[in-house]
Structure formats: structure tokens, C-alpha cells
Amino acid sequence: LPGMQSSGSKPCPCPGFKLREVASMYFTMVAVFLVILVVALQGSAPRGSDFPYKVPLDPQGLLELSWNVSYPQQVVHFQLLLRDLRFGLLFGMSDRGEFENADLAVLWSDGHNSYFGDAWSDAKGQLHMDSQQDYQLLGARKAPEGLYLLFRRPFSTCDPKDYLIEDGTVHLIYGILEKPVHSLHAINISAIHRGLQRVQLLKPNITVPELPSDMKTMEITAPNIVIPSQETTYWCYMTELPADFPKHHIIMYEPVITAGNEALVHHMEVFQCAAEFDSFPHYNGPCDSKMKPDRLNYCRHVLAAWAMGAQAFYYPKEAGLAFGGPGSSRYLRLEIHYHNPLVFEGRRDSSGIRLYYTATLRRYDAGIMELGLVYTPVMAIPPGEGAFILTGYCTAKCTQLALPAAGIRIFASQLHTHLAGRKVVTVLSRDGRERQVVNADGHYSPHFQEIRMLKELVAVFPGDELITTCTYNTEDRSRATVGGFGILEEMCVNYVHYYPQTQLELCKSAVDPGYLHRYFNLVNRFNDEEVCTCPQVSVPQQFYSVPWNTFNRDVLKSLYSFAPISVHCNKSSAVRFPGEWEKQPLPTITERMQEPVPHCPPASGHQPATPVSLNLGPLRRD
């Protein structure tokens, strides 16, 4: 055992822990002793059991993050389990998971001494100590499974170099330091083992409703399948409810994950099939297989959805999701997205979702309503746009007709776009004034679409407007992206979960096609282009032939914020409510919601801009 070093006055020797790989003589010579020298305990460090949320960061599951959220303190407490500590790690947050312009907590060791500090990376990826130390180290703890690091971070630090933790998706990034580093500046983030994990950090602080004594469970799980040895798989498995299964209410559901596969199961959804077909074929295989029966495309009604980092989903105590009984299909489709970037082979899996249901029906059936844009090519995004905005409207006229006088309560929301989506926001407007954000995700990713319980119910009354705005990035595309079902086409949808259920299933809009036709005429004339705008040319073809200069881009934006809309105010049967829905005026907003002013922690709470020194003495094999 090499000589143990102690660089300070309060050494606290901790047992060494396992070094997984011995890569060089240097590595074999070093031993791990973790000595916390200077750790200002700001508030008491929560115990391990106090972290209700957990997610693996890397595909091997070597780094595991747990956390909790204190809304009164506006602080997140993190517990990071490092199963295999090398010479430190980077953990942090950035706008979309990039390592440039990121806000980082860094633990680094020169082989003898170790340090913890709040850092940031510049546009070139160079690390710098932060002038305000807002990742506050609370402690470190050795356990047989690895090293636990505890630290906290306020939602908002008011340091312009820091990430602002907001509702919606947060892109967490991590990097593992596999060699000793002598300073923060010596870390080359492009050369380290690193990755990204998306989570909803600010989970809602809901009260779990009381569960009935007659509650039963049903597991919709994959039948011990072999996860394909490829990065991305969408697995489809068909199952069915028992014959003559009467109407029940789903009141809760939770994930069932096969032990060891926590880092591979990315998201799962249970869909109910369409009632108009008496039967559906069995199927158990990849969703994109040629062998998959086409009829499975009619299994699209979401019963449950889970994504990595999410917990159990609870319906509000007044409502449940109806399933079973006459008028609904017995057939269910389970879809699992496996994310296997390390291409593990032969992993078996029986993950799925456990439904909790009751025959004692609650007062209200829950419903799902689709807000946003109609799936139509008339809504398009020019190529090369950094942040192009499309807006879909659920108009006052539709809610007036379709909602009960007592209104509905939205309790959950699932945002949806295809690959170009970057932000999605739905706002409730009443009498032309924006009143409440229904759901907002400023760091939305199409790769992380979970059903999110809302922090508070949103009451929607007849005459209210629900305005859904999606922001797209098409910088990597060379032709226009039109609306549609294809993966390279776009959508802008918010599936809101509400009660009591109404006939209104879809409240969406798109620009009036006649006005779009005028747009094509206009840009072609303006640009002296001989482009055919004859009726026989499809809308996508017309968009593809637009020469995208700044004028044509600007005028398309002007068109979308001016032209009347076609409103889809539809019943369950995809039939419109009676009324005139074409060439409707755009809702006018006379008063916008104010951006919330970030609450800053008091300046005295900040630690100085120097790293906390640890004695992470030479590593040794356990």
C-alpha cells in the first residue's frame, strides 16, 4: 500500500473502493482515500432514502443520480452514486445536452489531492471556475456499491454563466475523468468518456390520492424477449384483456423494469386499439418490422406512458381512466423503446407497465384531448431556421360549444413533436388575456416524451382559448419541413389529460389553405420565379420549390400570424362539431403573461470561487 497522503488538518479516512480497470502501472500504484477537508454543510444533508427520484446517467449504469426537490427552498438536492470512480467526474446541465456553454459540478484529482468545484464551459468547451459557487457540496459517503456525492443547487443562481432549472426537460451531462488532471483547465472535454441523460428535474409535488381497497393490478410486460443488439429498437407486443372484462378505472400505473436493464429501457407506452375492429393479430417483435401486421397502426389510444426518470402516475382522486366494458377494444399494444448504444447482446427483458385499477368507478371518467396543429402540410418550417415558431389554436368558439358550463380540469399533459421540435408551450387565454401556462417545456426533446402530471390543475371553461406554440430547429435541413405523420414531417401536439371526459377529442388548427395559396403566388411573383402554383402541384412540392431567402421566410411568418385558420373541433368519431370552422379569425391576445423574474439566492449564501479541496489520495484496488 503506497503512503497515504493527508493534505489538511481534518483527515477523514474512508475505506477504498473498487477500481474496475487497471490500465497502467500508474493506475495500479494509486489507492483511493477520500478525505473531505472543507465542506461547508449548508443545511443538513438529506439521507439516501430522502431522494425519491432516480435515473441512471450512463448506459452501463456506473453513474446513478438520485434527487429531490424543495419548492419552499427552490433547491434541488442531488445524490450521485459513482460505482467506479477514476480521477473524477463532470456532472451538469446545458441547454440541449451539449458540453459547450454548460454549467458543471466537477470532481477532479491529480492523483493525490482532489477537488470539487462549480465550473462552466465556454463556447469552445474550455472549463473555468465559476465566480459564484452554486453547486454546494454537502458530503460524500462510501458504501459497498460505490461513492455517494451529495450536493445541492438552487433552481436559479442569477449567475449568467449558470443554467436556470425550469419546469420541463433538463439535459443532464456527465463525463468521467480517466486520467489524473492537475487543474480544471487541463480537462479536455472532447477527449473524455461522456454522455447525456434527459430528465424532468422539477417533478410536481403532488399528494398521492388514497387508493381503494378493491384495487387490482395488471402487468402489461414484454414476454422475456431478447433486446436487439442495436442502438435503437421500438418493440411492439400485443396483448389483450380477458373476455367480457367490464369497465374499470385505471387510477395509477408504474413501470416494471427488469433488473439490470434500468439503463436500456428508455420509454414505454400502452395503447388501446380501435373499437371498430373485432380482433387484432398477435405480434411480438420490432415495431418497424415488415412482419408487423398493418392493423397494429390502429392501436394508438394511450392508456399509459412512462419515460426514464418518471415515477408512478396517479390519477386525481375524482377521476380514473376507463378501460374494459362494451364499446372499447380488448386489445392492447405495448411499445418499448430500448436505447442500447453499447450494443449489449443477448439481454433478456420483461419490462412493461403495471396498471392499478378498480371496479369501484370514480366520479369522473378521465379523457384525453389533442391540442395544437392539424397534421397537414400547410403548416411548414423553412430549412435552416434556428427557432421557427408554429402555433395551433383551440378557439373560444370550439370550447364554447364542446365544454360543459362547469368546465374541465386538466391534470396531466404529454407534449409531442417530431425530430425538429425544440420547445412546446400551451397557454390558456380568456377574454384575450393569457392567464395560465398549461404546460411548458423550453428544453423539449422529441426523444423524451413523457406524460407529466401538472403541478396544479388547470380549469378550462367554455369560451377559453388554448394556444399551443412549438419551436423548431431545421438548421440541418436543406428543404422545407411540412406538417404530417412522417418522421421527417412535423407535428405540434399537446395531449392533455382531463376530467370529466367530454365529446371533444381534438381541438386544433391550421392556416387556411386559400391564404397559403396566395402566399405561394406572392413569393413566386416577388422573386420572379417561374414556379408552378397550379392546383395539381401538392402543397409539399410547392414548399420544396420556394427559394428560401429572408423575405420568403419573413412573409411565411407574417402569413401564419395573420391568415385565418381552419379549426378542427372534433368529436371522438373524428367528426367535427356542427358549425362553421373554415376561415376563422386568429384569436387575439391583448395581454401576454409576464416572464417570471428568477428568484436569486442571497449573495451571502455563495461560497468563494475556489474549489473545495478533498484528499482523494492515491487510488488502490479494493
Next chain:
Amino acid sequence: LPGMQSSGSKPCPCPGFKLREVASMYFTMVAVFLVILVVALQGSAPRGSDFPYKVPLDPQGLLELSWNVSYPQQVVHFQLLLRDLRFGLLFGMSDRGEFENADLAVLWSDGHNSYFGDAWSDAKGQLHMDSQQDYQLLGARKAPEGLYLLFRRPFSTCDPKDYLIEDGTVHLIYGILEKPVHSLHAINISAIHRGLQRVQLLKPNITVPELPSDMKTMEITAPNIVIPSQETTYWCYMTELPADFPKHHIIMYEPVITAGNEALVHHMEVFQCAAEFDSFPHYNGPCDSKMKPDRLNYCRHVLAAWAMGAQAFYYPKEAGLAFGGPGSSRYLRLEIHYHNPLVFEGRRDSSGIRLYYTATLRRYDAGIMELGLVYTPVMAIPPGEGAFILTGYCTAKCTQLALPAAGIRIFASQLHTHLAGRKVVTVLSRDGRERQVVNADGHYSPHFQEIRMLKELVAVFPGDELITTCTYNTEDRSRATVGGFGILEEMCVNYVHYYPQTQLELCKSAVDPGYLHRYFNLVNRFNDEEVCTCPQVSVPQQFYSVPWNTFNRDVLKSLYSFAPISVHCNKSSAVRFPGEWEKQPLPTITERMQEPVPHCPPASGHQPATPVSLNLGPLRRD
């Protein structure tokens, strides 16, 4: 004498001062004693002679403001002379001189005690104490002429309720409290005697160049005229240089104001007439008189310009403004704007400008160049716009051709628009990157157009671009405002004063007329309007017939930021430099200048949010 009151521990009795009007028994009963109770002297209060800038606030000259600027401290020191104190006054700043949303220093008295505080007015004009006290009272001093109040104010306070003192015009407001008030909240700003004065608070801190021993002076002044008894008069007076007056350099000029008329003389300009006419008629009368000879319209070359609050104007030591000698006219026109809102009658005036000139020519002739927009109706502003932006370009191609390799130095600038102008900014761009602000006025007023010396010389080299942006407000107009010479038409001009003089007299632009024609076609087709866009209809008529919906407004903006431009790159003789100047591409900007981050004073420097108590004991007649 009524009993003197003392409300604190450090009474400092000062002699009373004159009450100009005795309006009521109450007024006659009170006597003035000023007792400063709590005045934290933050730095030493400058003496009266330390205030180089002075301006009357009200048309009677009862309130007189002097000030100085400390750039190292980023602070303005104010000295306010109240010749006739009643029960206090309001003094402050607001975006455009309005009394709502204003940042105010208030001195108020309940008849016994008096208070000074930093306040703000809300959107309804209600006054509130500021949570940060940033107008800091430094002292008060009684003199035979009245009461002097001394206070200071940082440029930036970082209090969102406060006005940010920036370069360019500042709208100062004042109000006189003629009745006792028992609290700040009791002040009804709509009921008080109040007014507005525009000044450039942040005067440049220039070094006065050494003046030659052979310097002579010449006064161009009105010949003891009677100021008309009407609010606004532009007076025109023709005079001439001696015969055979050789070439000289004007190296400085300053205002000459008839004593007592300081508050009436709003601004003055000396113009040189066009050299192509051998003689000009004499004239002495209002500029808008039918008696004024038309030929006087050819006297437009600015030799000197002064506006209220401005000081002497100095040319840089390397340059002077040529006048006299062959090739220039002997005839000069003096124009004086008298602002006489109280309609004083029979006031005689001999104000004007004193030119300091030398026969020992300096190294360089100074020149004046016109930047911005061509005077043409193709550049127009829709009605009802709050902040519509038009931009004029002096392109790289023009500066490449017309400027010497060593470049030119801009040392002064006069911004010019007509009545709708609200902001004017000229920025220097090199290689597509904005480098330097030439002159910016975010609170520009067409009623306050002075030649401003720049804080630092701006070097312009061949290939540089000078981009002038004007912001207009047309909320009170019902039809489009087109570019042109008329007072209800608009201009966007920056007259820059520079050396060495070049042939380039005008470097401006306007949108290509062909593209504008396409715009008219486009909006008429888009809106299904049967508006004639035939060539025989004038551009103004076409603008007047556009139906101004949001689409047509947006598309006009898009046109102006996309369409190629016609560049006027002209020599003194209104002849273009040789080259192709039509359908030129718009300069592209790849990097914008960063907004400066306001420097905030340290929090400890703030006084608590309570008024400073004074004992302004009962007023008495002196």
C-alpha cells in the same frame, strides 16, 4: 413672525427667502426656515462654480438647473436654483417627458416640515417612494437669488423603477407644488404647474484645444427684434460677410443670448447660402412669412448650430470649418427658434452666435457628410406604429471609392428627423461586424436637434459601412408617412462633422423602387384589393391606399430588410461618384454590438427608502 419649528436635533437656521406671490392667509402666515436634518454627504458637495452646464427649466426661468458629469464615478451632480419656492417641487426624468412612469426627486412641505425623497410615478401618475434612494441630497444653500438644492444621481441605479441616464437627449420634467402636501401620495401631478426641458445631460468631457493668438470673433445676431407674442416662432435674419473676405477657419463658436431671454431662445443655426447665386436679398422676419424671399431656401449649409443647454462648440485642434474665400457665398442666414409658451409681449432680442475664426488655417478643412435615408417617398412608415424602424446605408462600395486610405475622423454629429422620429443611431460596421457607435440617441426628439461633439473621434476607413437607423412613432396618424421634405413627411439623417474634408457629401440609401412596386402588387393581390398600382399613380398615393393590416405591415418590414437598395454616393455638386449604384445588396451584419451592461452602484451606497426630513418651517415673506 410665527413660532419657528424644529423637528430634529441639529437645527441649522437659514435666512428666509422671497415668496413671490401671496395667495392666501395661509401663505402669509408661514415663514421659511430650512433645516437640513439628515443629509448623508456622499463625497463632498461641489461648489456652485463646479457646474459647467446650465439650463432654465421653465419658460419664466424660476427654476434653473446646473450640473456636472463625473465619468469616473458615473454620477451626475445637480444644482437646482429655485427662485420662488412654494411648497416644494418635483424634478426628474422620464422616457419622453411624460409625468407617468417617471423617475423623480421630490421636495415637499406640509407647511411645517419638509422632506426630500427619491420617488417614482406609476402609469396613472401616482407617486411612490422608491425602495432605493438614488437621488442623494447633498445640501441646500440660501442665496439672495433663491434656494439652491444640491443632489447627485448615478447614471445607472439598476432599480427597475429608475431612469437610466444615457448618451443623447434626456427629458427633464419639473413640477411646482403650490399648496402644502401632507404626503407624497397626496400629490396630484395632473393638477400642478409643470413642464418639460430637453437636455443632453452626459456632455462629452473634451479637452478644449489651444486657441490661436490671431483668433477673431464675429457675432451673427438678430438686430434687436421683437419676439412675436406666440408660442413658436422661427425667425430668419440675413446677413453677409465683408466683401473679399478671404478663407478662414471657424475653430469655435458659442451662443450669445440677450439677458432675460434665456428661457425663450430654444435653438439657433447659422447657414451659409449656396455659392451659385451671386446675391441674396436681405430679410429680417419670421421664416414662414409670405414675405420671405424664396431664394432663402438655398441657404442650408450649416456653419454653426446651438440648442438650449449646449455650450461652446470647439473644432478639434487639427481642423477648422472653412468660410470665406472664393467659391463660397458671402451670404449667411441666422435662424432662431423662439419658444414663448407664456406669450410674453414686446420682448426685444439680439441673440445669435459668436463665431471664433482664424486666418491661420489649421491642417485640415472640416467637412459635413449626410448619412441615412434619401429624401424619397419609397421609404415609408405605416400609420399606427409604435416603433417602426427605417435604416439607411452608407455602403462599403461608396466609402471604398470616396474616402482617403488614411480614413476620416468624425468628431461631431447632428441627428435629424421630422416629427415622428423617436430614436436615431449610427453604427460603424467593418467586415460585417458592428464596431463602434458613431452617435446614438434613444430619446431623440425632433424638437431638440443640436450638433453634438462626440466623446471620442470615430475613424472611418475605405470599405467601412455607416448604418443609420431611425425609429418612428406614428400612433397618432391615420395614413402612411412617406419620406420627403415636408414637415409631415419623414427624414432619417445624421449630419456627421469630420476631417479631412472629402468630395463625399452624401452617403445615403433608399429601397429599390422596383421592389417596392412588387410590394404594392403583392399586398393588393393578397388582400384582394382593387387598388391601382399602375405607374401613373404616385408612390405616396399607393402607400395611402394600402389597407394596413398586420400582414401588410410585416411584409413592408420584410421588404425593407431584404430588398436591394439604391445608393446615393454623391459629391458636393449632388453628382454621384461614377459606378453602379442601383439594386445594390444590403450590407450584411454577422456580428451585432453588445448592449452595454449597466454598471450598478454598490448596494451599500443606497440610502433607506424613507424621505430625508427637512424643517422647511412655515413660509414667510422676506
